[in-house]
Amino acid sequence: MSAALDVVFKALADPTRRLLLDRLHERNGQSLGELCERLGMRRQSVTQHLAILEAANLVTTIWRGREKLHYLNPVPLHQIQERWIDKFERPRLRALSALKRKAEEET
Amino acid sequence: MAKPTFVYVTYIKATPERVWRALTDADTTAAYWGHSNVSDWQVGSPWEHQRTDGSGTADVTGTVVESTPPSRLVTTWADPEAAPDAAVSQVTFQIEAHGELVRLTVTHEDLADEAERDQAAAGWSAVISNLKTLLETGRALPQAPWEMP
Numbered sequence: 001m002s003a004a005l006d007v008v009f010k011a012l013a014d015p016t017r018r019l020l021l022d023r024l025h026e027r028n029g030q031s032l033g034e035l036c037e038r039l040g041m042r043r044q045s046v047t048q049h050l051a052i053l054e055a056a057n058l059v060t061t062i063w064r065g066r067e068k069l070h071y072l073n074p075v076p077l078h079q080i081q082e083r084w085i086d087k088f089e090r091p092r093l094r095a096l097s098a099l100k101r102k103a104e105e106e107t
Numbered sequence: 108m109a110k111p112t113f114v115y116v117t118y119i120k121a122t123p124e125r126v127w128r129a130l131t132d133a134d135t136t137a138a139y140w141g142h143s144n145v146s147d148w149q150v151g152s153p154w155e156h157q158r159t160d161g162s163g164t165a166d167v168t169g170t171v172v173e174s175t176p177p178s179r180l181v182t183t184w185a186d187p188e189a190a191p192d193a194a195v196s197q198v199t200f201q202i203e204a205h206g207e208l209v210r211l212t213v214t215h216e217d218l219a220d221e222a223e224r225d226q227a228a229a230g231w232s233a234v235i236s237n238l239k240t241l242l243e244t245g246r247a248l249p250q251a252p253w254e255m256p
Contacts, residue, residue: 004118073114
């Protein structure tokens with residue numbers, strides 16, 4: 001469990017990889033080409049980052065014909081959340097982040 | 108084949124047979140899913156996702172499309188209240204042994220709209236996490252994760 005978590009945190013430590021997850025969160029099931037185009041990054045670099053995300057089980061791929069599609073896999077993130085965030089803390093956390101959003105909108 | 112909406116993967120320390128049973132046994136599904144999955148799991152048979160409050164009300168009904176124990180189960184999902192010609196989505200459970208682990212892949216495709224997609228997104232990772240906890244520790248999570256506010 002601990003080693004599996006290390007890989008997840010290392011994968012999340014890089015801003016480009018978090019950006020890749022953001023893009024998949026916006027639209028799930030993208031090909032390598034689509035991801036490169038939207039990020040303006042070289043294929044080789046995106047491929048390397050995706051491999052690290054896949055190894056951490058944060059990204060899952062499936063083949064549709066000749067196209068490899070990438071999906072955001074939220075299960076490891078859910079496990080992290082279960083480990084440290086208690087059910088009873090969720091409403092307070094939600095209220096805090098709503099407050100933060102609102103306050104930042106107004107400035 | 109349409110592009111799946113979600114592909115969720117988790118690794119569980121269990122045998123494929125135990126994972127299969129956990130997906131198809133009414134009492135086991137009740138323990139981690141809050142619903143009992145009820146069917147004889149033969150191709151063409153109906154299946155129901157029944158409430159465990161004693162009412163036996165089905166919140167999802169569908170048909171078994173493919174059933175290959177302990178490795179692959181494909182079912183259709185429909186709202187029993189919806190019109191007969193309403194859209195039906197399809198869920199595939201793929202169970203693969205990897206040494207002492209099982210890789211469970213849940214694929215949900217043909218979800219009709221944004222609302223259905225949001226519902227599925229919130230539901231699956233909670234259900235899969237709880238299944239993993241149950242199989243690895245013998246106990247489900249103390250609270251139903253999908254009831255989190």
